[in-house]
Amino acid sequence: MRRGAGGDLLPWLIPGLALVNLAVFVLLWLGGTLAAALGGYGWRPPPFRxxxxxxxxxGGAEAVWPGVPPALVYAGAVALLPLVAAPVVAGTRAVVRRLAAQPSNLAGAADLRGMTGKAAEARARELRPSLRDVPRLRPDDTGNLLGDLLPSGPELRSSYEDVELDLMAPRAGKSTGIAVPRVLRAPGAVLLTSNKSDVYLVTRRERARVGRVWTFDPQGIVYSERDMWWDMLGGCRTLEGARRLAGHFVSSVNDDASKKDFWIAAAQNTLTALFLAAAHGGATVGEMLGWLADPGDRTPIDLLRDAGLEAMADQLQGTVRGAVQTRDGIYETSRQCVACLLDPEILAWVSPDPDRPEFVPEEHVLGRDTLYLLSKDGGGSAAGVIAGLADAVVRAGVVAAERMGGRLDPPMTAVLDEAANVCRIADLPDLYSHLGSRGISVVTLLQSYRQGVRVWGDAGMDALWSAATVKLLGAGLDDADFVDKVARLVGQHDVRTPTYSRSRDGSSRSVSYRQEQALPADRIRALPKGTALLLATGVRPAVIRLRPWFKEPDAAPIAAAAKAEAQAVTDRAAAAWRQRAG
Structure with a gap:
């Protein structure tokens, strides 16, 4: 007769039942004897039979202790119950742990000790000079909270030099278990991108307690009043800066990074030249759009020559003087890339405004301020602007880290939620390879691996996957090829199978072993909501439980602040609709 894995516990069933009966007898025997003695009936221990x-x-206590009230006997046994309960509970927990144990090649607490306790604290002191003389560190100073190791802990934290890639289906806990906790717990400056208001609503008022909150909301996701502007052309005085900004606008309309045809490449070159001309000539974004509308306008060519950028001026002039059909095709593609700037509501956020403060990325990365970058998906999206500003902040963080000797202290947290929709930074996979070493903790949130391939191509997504030192794979991953690949990464483990046989000569028991995948593809796909598979560099895979913000001890005041913020957004939305209607 063959048993499953649980059959391995069958030989312990009879001893376990015997132990329980022995414990009950000891309670009754000793409790009754002590109760009789303390009640004035003398020390009369009965035989232990x-x-x-x-x-x-x-119920025959009176026959065992004649003259002693049965209620007193059983009360004595109940009084001693806590003494016996402790070892029974400990034994039960041990059995439960064995039943719930992860496959042998998944990481246990000992394997992950570098992400817990004293090891995490020592690592934080090494990375952040400002903490070396602090006698006692707060948990959030030691690293980013990932979650609790299943089934029973401990709490796991990545370091602030780790860069993270999280893949989870919608409503699998990305916002509540990852984005919100990272923003709330961040020790330094914060950058958040999103196409929804959920993270903003929960975190805005809490972040306002520790620093200034900047909300870049050109499309009215939270109906925020425009109280800032960003000099979009400020970083375009170099060829690299202008080309990067042009690349963000091109990526926002190019659905497949692996397919960059002639028109897309030519549009990026043209936008690069126009951004350079505007930055060196002191022109506004609006004036730059005017040049783009009229290919015959020589102003950008003259400005490039005045700035000593002869080669760039010649290239732009060659485009203008080329075949009319080719020139018009290039300029039309360029206009499509920056079409969002034709919306005056969006243009106002990137145009100088003497009545509002300017957001300066170089200042932001040095403090504890928070920047929310919000944009809608689809047509009219400000994704190009959002990606440009996010990239400007990240690059400012790199420059500041170099000036500090290598790393930002305190580290900056960048949560790129909906990165494939509203923050398509074309070379993000390349940036990942060194951002962590600069004290910039980046978390990129995607709905699937294939979504990343659509933005960065197969090679780019492979590079992003390889560069991420921490990866969390949550519920609802339906890409069969990808999930099967992850199952192979997790590996196989030995399954112990006991076999029992009976015959006229007696019974025998033998044990055999076979190899099975530790986490088959179907189990990875069916991970419960709120859990995730952790793949961290240098350790075996582990399954963790995420820590949603609303289950933390301090959730009540945060929830109250979120409710108040949601009401404020509702009021602003109502006022905006009344204004439009009136």
């Missing part, structure tokens, strides 16, 4: 135990179980 089976018939005595059966009498006590059957």
């Amino acid at each position: 089976l018939d005595v135990y059966l009498s006590l179980l059957g």
Whole structure:
């Protein structure tokens, strides 16, 4: 007769039942004896025999201790219950842990000790000079909270030099278990991109307690009043800066990074030249759009020559003087890339405004301020602007880290939620390879691996996957090829299978082993909401439980602040609709 893995516990069933009966007998025997003595009936311990135990179980306490009230006997046994309960509970927990144990090649607490306790604290002191003389560190100073190791802990934290890639389906806990906790717990400056208001609503008022909150909301996701502007052309005085900004606008309309045809490449070159001309000539974004509308306007060519950028001026002039059909095709593609700037509501956020403060990325990365970058998906999206500003902040963080000797202290947290929709930074996979070493903790949130391939191509997504030192794979991953690849990464483990046989000569028991995948593809796909598979560099895979913000001890005041913020957004939305209607 063959048993499953649980059959391995069958030989312990009879000893376990015997132990439980022994514990109950000891309670009744000792409790009754002590109760009789303390009640004035004398010290009269009965024989420790089976018939005595059966009498006590059957309610015959008076026959065991004549003259002693049965209620006193059983009360004495109940009084001693805590003394016996402790070892019984410990034994039960041990059995439960064995039943719930992860496959042998998944990481246990010992494997992950570098992400817990003293090891995490030592690592934080090494990375952040400002903490070296602090006698006692707060948990959030030691690293980013990932979650609790299943089934029973401990709490796991990545370091602030780790860069993270999280893949989870919608409503699998990305916002509540990852984005919100990272923003709330961040020790330094914060950058958040999103196409929804959920993270903003929960975190805005809490972040306002530690620093200034900047909300870049050109499309009215939270109906925020425009109280800032960003000099979009400020970083375009170099060829690299202008080309990067042009690349963000091109990526926002190019659905497949692996397919960059002639028109897309030519549009990026043209936008690069126009951004350079505007930055060196002191022109506004609006004036730059005017040049783009009129290919015959020589102003950008003259400005490039005045700035000593002869080669760039010649290239732009060659485009303008080329075949009319080719020139018009290039300029039309360029206009499509920056079409969002034709919306005056969006243009106002990137145009100088003497009545509002300017957001300066170089200042932001040095403090504890928070920047929310919000944009809608689809047509009219400000994704190009959002990606440009996010990239400007990240690059400012790199420059500041170099000036500090290598790393930002305190580290900056960048949560790129909906990165494939509203923050398509074309070379993000390349940036990942060194951002962590600069004290910039980046978390990129995607709905699937294939979504990343659509933005960065197969090679780019492979590079992003390889560069991420921490990866969390949550519920609802339906890409069969990808999930099967992850199952192979997790590996196989030995399954112990006991076999029992009976014959006329007696019974025998043998044990055999076979190899099975530790986490088959179907189990990875069916991970419960709120859990994730952790793949961290240098350790075996582990399954963790995420820590949603609303289950933390301090959730009540945060929830109250979120409710108040949601009401404020509702009021602003109502006012905006009344204004439009009136």
